[in-house]
Amino acid sequence: MEQKRIYLSSPTMHGEELSYINEAFDTNWVAPLGPNVNEFEKELCSYVGGGYAAALASGTAAIHLALILAGVGRDDIVFGTSMTFSATVNPIVYVGGHPVFIDSEEDTWNMDPEALKKAFAKYPDVKAVIAANLYGTPAKLDEIRDICKEHGVPFIEDAAESLGSRYKGIQTGNFGDYGIFSFNGNKIITTSGGGMLFCRDEEPIKKARFYATQAREPERHYEHKEIGYNYRMSNVVAGIGRGQLKHLDEHVSLKRDIYRTFKEAFSDIPEIKMNPYLECSEPNFWLSCMTIDEDCSVKPLDVMLALEKENIETRPIWKPMHMQPVYKGTDMILSGDECVCERIFKTGLCLPSDIKNTPEDMERIISIIRKLFHA
Numbered sequence: 001m002e003q004k005r006i007y008l009s010s011p012t013m014h015g016e017e018l019s020y021i022n023e024a025f026d027t028n029w030v031a032p033l034g035p036n037v038n039e040f041e042k043e044l045c046s047y048v049g050g051g052y053a054a055a056l057a058s059g060t061a062a063i064h065l066a067l068i069l070a071g072v073g074r075d076d077i078v079f080g081t082s083m084t085f086s087a088t089v090n091p092i093v094y095v096g097g098h099p100v101f102i103d104s105e106e107d108t109w110n111m112d113p114e115a116l117k118k119a120f121a122k123y124p125d126v127k128a129v130i131a132a133n134l135y136g137t138p139a140k141l142d143e144i145r146d147i148c149k150e151h152g153v154p155f156i157e158d159a160a161e162s163l164g165s166r167y168k169g170i171q172t173g174n175f176g177d178y179g180i181f182s183f184n185g186n187k188i189i190t191t192s193g194g195g196m197l198f199c200r201d202e203e204p205i206k207k208a209r210f211y212a213t214q215a216r217e218p219e220r221h222y223e224h225k226e227i228g229y230n231y232r233m234s235n236v237v238a239g240i241g242r243g244q245l246k247h248l249d250e251h252v253s254l255k256r257d258i259y260r261t262f263k264e265a266f267s268d269i270p271e272i273k274m275n276p277y278l279e280c281s282e283p284n285f286w287l288s289c290m291t292i293d294e295d296c297s298v299k300p301l302d303v304m305l306a307l308e309k310e311n312i313e314t315r316p317i318w319k320p321m322h323m324q325p326v327y328k329g330t331d332m333i334l335s336g337d338e339c340v341c342e343r344i345f346k347t348g349l350c351l352p353s354d355i356k357n358t359p360e361d362m363e364r365i366i367s368i369i370r371k372l373f374h375a
């Protein structure tokens with residue numbers, strides 16, 4: 001008989017989601033917008049600590065609108081993290097801009113502030129900076145924010161993977177001029193698909209809601225002075241989000257347990273290191289990752305294949321954008337001689353981090369990996 005499938009990170013529903021959906025159906029508020037959307041926005045803001053938010057169809061849509069609000073247009077340069085999911089940087093191209101990629105540092109795997117400084121020196125006319133908190137680990141957010149402030153350039157914080165993470169006690173998403181969240185299928189909470197644009201000020205969020213509903217002017221007829229988008233979240237989807245948000249802290253706590261269990265289990269294998277984070281941060285541990293020392297005979301692919309054979313899902317580290325065929329020829333800024341993110345990509349992998357994993361599941365994963373290392 002085939003072994004039980006263990007997932008990387010699959011949706012975890014709790015039942016409350018359905019009550020909000022039922023309410024939407026009972027009141028026939030199935031149409032776009034409605035009370036769940038307004039409440040989901042408010043509840044998310046209260047979770048991350050004030051501010052304003054626009055519920056959207058996806059995290060990608062939130063990044064696209066953040067770039068428009070930041071005034072990025074044709075032929076503008078935008079700095080973006082190289083090692084991230086493509087959705088962090090693709091919207092730069094949607095608005096006709098040109099990305100310049102920035103390397104990662106070792107301490108959090110996120111945008112290297114030293115490389116960012118070098119990028120500013122090389123491209124003083126840059127229009128915006130977008131940096132992600134990879135796998136839920138906060139970047140060096142104060143430093144990145146300060147460098148952007150010093151140059152008067154808006155910072156977009158891609159917190160798609162880091163909802164529930166804290167940096168110096170403050171929720172991620174708060175550090176940029178704009179913060180973005182995602183509720184895609186495998187994120188820490190999910191609405192099946194959706195996103196949120198977050199800002200400390202209300203005006204940009206009002207503008208985002210306007211762009212997200214086809215840029216319709218307040219007239220009786222349909223009057224348009226600008227190009228709009230159909231990017232709003234539906235009232236049914238927002239109902240799932242309201243139910244999920246109630247369980248976010250519980251999800252974070254279970255993810256943290258998974259990370260600690262892996263860390264403890266591999267602590268006697270010197271070639272294995274878990275993904276690092278800063279002392280001053282509390283990641284949500286969305287995905288637990290590890291790297292294997294380069295000179296070790298066991299390679300990340302060996303681990304992935306051994307687990308795959310046992311019906312256990314893993315994933316390589318995000319392949320950096322400067323290595324992607326679609327971004328061939330795009331400039332890449334390093335702080336020193338070595339490309340740090342290329343090394344992390346080659347030596348790392350994402351471990352199964354599903355919060356429905358049982359202690360027995362964790363034991364199964366760990367023993368397969370330990371065996372490879374003869375531990």
Ligand SMILES: *Cc1c(COP(=O)(O)O)cnc(C)c1O
Nearest residue numbers: 058059060085087088160182184
């Ligand atoms: C998931 C993700 C996004 C995009 O969010 P969607 O809701 O899937 O559009 C953007 N950036 C990062 C880093 C992500 O992981």
